[in-house]
Amino acid sequence: MTAQTLYDKLWASHVVDSRSDGSDLLYVDRHYVHDACSQGFDFLDQSGLSMHRADLTFGMEDHYIATRSGISRPEKIISLGGVLAANAARHRFSSFGQGSAFQGIAHVVCPELGLTLPGALVVCGDSHTATHGALGSLAFGVGASEIAHVLATQTIWQRKSKSMRLCVEGTLGIGVSAKDLILFLIGQIGARGGTGSVIEYAGSAIAALSMEARMTVSNMSIEAGAKSGIMGPDSTTSAYLASRLFTPAGQQWDQAQQAWAALVSDVDAVFDHDQLFDVSSLEPTVTWGTSPQTGIPITGCVPDLTNSDESNRQQMMAMMNYMGLEPKKPIREVSIDQVFIGSCTNSRIEDLRLAASVAKKGRAKVPTLVVPGSTSVQKQAQQEGLDQIFKEAGFEWATPGCSMCVAMNGDLVAPGKRCVSTSNRNFMGRQGQGSRTHLASPLTAAASALTGRLTDVREVL
Amino acid sequence: MQFQPVNHLEGLCYTLAIDHIDTDQVIPARFLHRSRSEGFRGLLFHDFSGLLADKQGLDLSWVSDINQTPKMLLAGENFGCGSSREHAVWALIDNGFKVIIAKSFGDIFYGNAVNNGLLLIRLTDLWSSFSESLVTNKTVQVKLDHQTLLTKDGKIHPFEIDEFFKNMLLKGAQEIDITLSLKDKICAFEIKQTQQFPWLQHPTARIQPLEK
Numbered sequence: 001m002t003a004q005t006l007y008d009k010l011w012a013s014h015v016v017d018s019r020s021d022g023s024d025l026l027y028v029d030r031h032y033v034h035d036a037c038s039q040g041f042d043f044l045d046q047s048g049l050s051m052h053r054a055d056l057t058f059g060m061e062d063h064y065i066a067t068r069s070g071i072s073r074p075e076k077i078i079s080l081g082g083v084l085a086a087n088a089a090r091h092r093f094s095s096f097g098q099g100s101a102f103q104g105i106a107h108v109v110c111p112e113l114g115l116t117l118p119g120a121l122v123v124c125g126d127s128h129t130a131t132h133g134a135l136g137s138l139a140f141g142v143g144a145s146e147i148a149h150v151l152a153t154q155t156i157w158q159r160k161s162k163s164m165r166l167c168v169e170g171t172l173g174i175g176v177s178a179k180d181l182i183l184f185l186i187g188q189i190g191a192r193g194g195t196g197s198v199i200e201y202a203g204s205a206i207a208a209l210s211m212e213a214r215m216t217v218s219n220m221s222i223e224a225g226a227k228s229g230i231m232g233p234d235s236t237t238s239a240y241l242a243s244r245l246f247t248p249a250g251q252q253w254d255q256a257q258q259a260w261a262a263l264v265s266d267v268d269a270v271f272d273h274d275q276l277f278d279v280s281s282l283e284p285t286v287t288w289g290t291s292p293q294t295g296i297p298i299t300g301c302v303p304d305l306t307n308s309d310e311s312n313r314q315q316m317m318a319m320m321n322y323m324g325l326e327p328k329k330p331i332r333e334v335s336i337d338q339v340f341i342g343s344c345t346n347s348r349i350e351d352l353r354l355a356a357s358v359a360k361k362g363r364a365k366v367p368t369l370v371v372p373g374s375t376s377v378q379k380q381a382q383q384e385g386l387d388q389i390f391k392e393a394g395f396e397w398a399t400p401g402c403s404m405c406v407a408m409n410g411d412l413v414a415p416g417k418r419c420v421s422t423s424n425r426n427f428m429g430r431q432g433q434g435s436r437t438h439l440a441s442p443l444t445a446a447a448s449a450l451t452g453r454l455t456d457v458r459e460v461l
Numbered sequence: 462m463q464f465q466p467v468n469h470l471e472g473l474c475y476t477l478a479i480d481h482i483d484t485d486q487v488i489p490a491r492f493l494h495r496s497r498s499e500g501f502r503g504l505l506f507h508d509f510s511g512l513l514a515d516k517q518g519l520d521l522s523w524v525s526d527i528n529q530t531p532k533m534l535l536a537g538e539n540f541g542c543g544s545s546r547e548h549a550v551w552a553l554i555d556n557g558f559k560v561i562i563a564k565s566f567g568d569i570f571y572g573n574a575v576n577n578g579l580l581l582i583r584l585t586d587l588w589s590s591f592s593e594s595l596v597t598n599k600t601v602q603v604k605l606d607h608q609t610l611l612t613k614d615g616k617i618h619p620f621e622i623d624e625f626f627k628n629m630l631l632k633g634a635q636e637i638d639i640t641l642s643l644k645d646k647i648c649a650f651e652i653k654q655t656q657q658f659p660w661l662q663h664p665t666a667r668i669q670p671l672e673k
Contacts (some may be wrong), residue, residue: 016650017643021625025640027650029661039547040495047637052647056664064494076494120661125543127569139490143547143573144497153640159625161568175554191481192539194567201654225542227568248660249667256660291481315480321516408490427485429508 003266005163006232006453007198010138012264014121016155027153030115030137031104033147034093034123034189035084036063036408040125040147041091041100049152051091056154058115059088059095061406062107066098067371069303071410089374104374104400106421107131107344111215114244116267118233118260123150128344128424130221134214136233136263138198141222162272165196167266168205170280175458176356178213179346179441180285181205182220183295187285188277191293194226197273200265201231205279212348213239219345220424223292226284232264232437284457286420287439288331289319290428298444298456302329321437322428324418331454334438339368339396339449340431341442343405346422347373349380351442355422357388358446361460364394365452367447369411395449407432420448464578466633470559472534476592483543484570488552490544501552502527502616530557533601535592537563542572550561550577560603562610564588566624575626576635580605582620588636589645591618605630 017025022253022427031053033040040103044051051057061081066073081097085375087271088095095101102109107128110116118136123129125147142156150156181355186193199221214231221229241247248256265271291459296302302320305313305327320326325334341355342348352372370390372378378400381387404411405423407430413419415434422445423430426437438454447457486509488501495501510521512572523529534553540563543551551574553561561580562575575583580603584591594612595601602611605627610618640647649653655662 017646019625021628022623023625025646027645027654029654030664036493042496042498048469049637049641056662080494115664119658124544126542129545141545141569143545143576144570145547148574149635149637150639152637153644155640155643155648155663157636157640159623173628190468191542195539195542195565195568222569224544225539225567245666245668246664247667248665252660256658311478318479318516322512356660406490408493418667425483425485427483428512431486433489433491433508435535 003269004210004270005269006200006263007138007163010121010230011160013119014138015344021228023157026121026158028123028150028154028156029120030058030109030122031060031150033057033084033123034063034106034124034126035061035065035080035149037125037144038041038080038083039144040151041087042092043144043148044151047148047152051151053154054093055063056092057151058110059093060104060109060410061097062402063406065103066409067401067411068396068398068402073410077409091186093420101375102376103329103425105344105402107219108337108347108377110374111135112244112374114241114247117247118237118243118263122157127222130227131219131344132198133221133228133230134211134218135237136231136260138228138230140227148370150389161201162197163274164194164226165200165202165275166281167203167270167274168201169203169276170205170278171208172205172279172282176211177283177285177443178216180282181279182217182381183285183287183439184279184282185277185291186220186224187290189224191223191291192225194221194224197226198230198361199224199226201229206231208233211236212350212389214439215348216345218329220292223424226290233260242328245264269373284441284444286331286444286454287426288323288325288450290322290426292424292426292439294319295333296415298332298454300331302324302327302331304328312332332456334454336366336420336453338366338413338419338449339445340404340419340421340423341368341445342371342373342403343423344373345424346442347377347378351422352377352381355442355446356389356451357393358443358460359393360389362393364449367448368395368449369404370395371398372400374400404431420454463634466520466576467559467580467630468604470531470603472531472559472593473529473582474535474593474601476535476600478537480537484541484546484549485543487541487549488546493546493548497551501555502546505552505556510660525553525556526606527557531559532557532561533560534558535562535595538565540566542567543660547573550574550579554579562591566600577630578630578633580630582610582622584618584620592670594618
């Protein structure tokens with residue numbers, strides 16, 4: 001038998017049927033739906049179809065949910081959580097909304113609950129579904145038509161992507177975290193470097209990451225263009241999953257350990273693209289532009305366009321104009337208006353511990369919002385006193401949801417304002433019309449909050 | 462959802478020679494609460510076109526002019542990158558676009574487009590010559606079955622397309638009916654999965670039943 005990649009194995013174990021045109025019908029083990037998926041249910045209803053496996057479907061109210069009091073949300077927006085709840089009641093699937101013990105972001109809560117497991121195929125109507133790949137599952141975002149198809153059949157037609165391995169070696173330095181690592185990788189391969197591929201992350205630097213940190217990396221695979229970013233499960237994965245609510249117990253747990261041990265790329269497996277990186281000298285990384293591929297070291301400068309070709313120069317200038325920056329400006333000299341710490345990229349307990357370790361060294365100079373990714377993260381943080389540290393530093397402590405990452409719940413960055421954000425996208429208008437976003441790690445974001453400018457956290461630590 | 466089969470089309474092709482036009486530019490998040498039946502007319506490139514008009518002096522009145530349908534769009538690298546919102550495809554369709562031509566597309570956007578009968582054409586080496594052909598006359602004739610784009614200067618620009626997607630567009634139907642006819646195979650898979658990986662088929666809470 002020919003050597004297989006992890007992706008090959010995950011794919012092969014989900015094929016229900018194959019067609020001569022090269023497409024495969026894949027079985028979906030977990031379908032997460034959220035409050036911005038209502039059109040998928042509309043399509044199901046319009047087709048007169050019912051759900052095939054409500055017991056493999058889990059609802060999470062996250063995109064539109066209010067995360068702090070006093071923010072006005074239009075009636076229509078407020079009603080959308082109710083639409084999800086009504087669909088859940090009608091189709092009889094579990095769904096977690098405002099005030100639930102499991103309120104939070106799907107990509108934070110579902111791994112926490114042990115719903116996402118190694119070897120599973122996971123889909124959700126959200127491109128950051130790639131997050132779940134960190135646990136050794138094949139996970140990708142889908143659109144509304146595909147949501148309806150999965151609701152009705154628990155399957156999805158797919159063409160197999162190419163395989164890409166990013167082998168990351170070395171030890172991360174002080175003040176450098178998984179977020180810096182993934183921003184660096186996206187900068188290296190480009191925002192479309194992974195398009196048409198599924199990325200497998202490997203190497204000693206990945207193996208050394210905690211489960212939370214690995215999710216940060218997989219989460220941003222889509223920002224490099226890849227639908228999925230997978231990692232082979234190991235002892236870190238099993239330790240993370242061991243006591244989760246939906247993790248298999250007893251004999252099934254032992255069986256699962258055996259099954260998960262096989263979820264590795266064979267030693268002689270061949271990838272369509274295979275690239276090696278060393279991150280030993282990586283510095284804290286922030287983006288300067290409106291594409292996630294614009295990461296630069298915090299000690300660096302906005303690019304010099306002197307030697308750029310005309311087309312590239314124009315596009316770079318357009319980004320600089322939007323961002324209110326000029327070529328060669330040292331990024332550490334850029335003043336900011338606010339900070340957001342949260343999102344499915346960086347709202348897990350470890351992220352908040354990192355942010356708090358910096359927050360306790362000073363006081364916020366700009367408005368800073370901290371939004372935990374789930375109720376369990378929120379409670380854990382409160383038990384550890386992190387919320388107190390944030391409050392004493394003048395940071396606002398909110399309740400779980402997507403919040404200012406996607407700016408659909410009324411938490412907006414105002415036009416022209418500059419936000420250092422631990423989220424995943426710096427697209428024009430992403431955090432509100434006219435907003436300017438610098439993507440950064442929780443450490444960098446917290447350090448920048450204390451100084452009011454983009455800051456090298458190593459000055460503070 | 463059914464859509465009209467796509468094969469031969471003629472229309473004007475407009476150019477946005479910009480890379481990485483993400484789905485937030487195609488349709489900002491604040492419009493995503495709209496249902497498919499409410500539609501997205503006048504919302505395509507809502508904030509983006511304003512930025513291009515203000516900063517670069519471009520006239521983008523064609524974006525929401527639906528009298529010109531069918532329209533086509535030529536863009537740069539990685540068109541439709543970012544979010545999985547199918548609204549991006551709907552916004553293009555609702556404003557009269559039938560064909561998008563680009564150097565490359567976001568993967569999720571690509572799948573969403575096919576599911577709605579929006580033809581996406583990748584041009585790599587031929588992108589520049591096609592773009593030049595549009596300078597004097599924007600009219601383009603698309604033949605999906607022949608995989609060609611014909612411009613008014615008489616040039617034929619061939620393109621590659623995946624057979625799977627080509628067939629879907631030519632047939633004009635999503636796969637759901639086919640899939641429903643495979644129910645026996647799906648059920649057989651579930652039985653096999655239950656034997657091999659019961660934890661995947663039957664997620665069971667370790668403690669008391671979940672609140673609904």
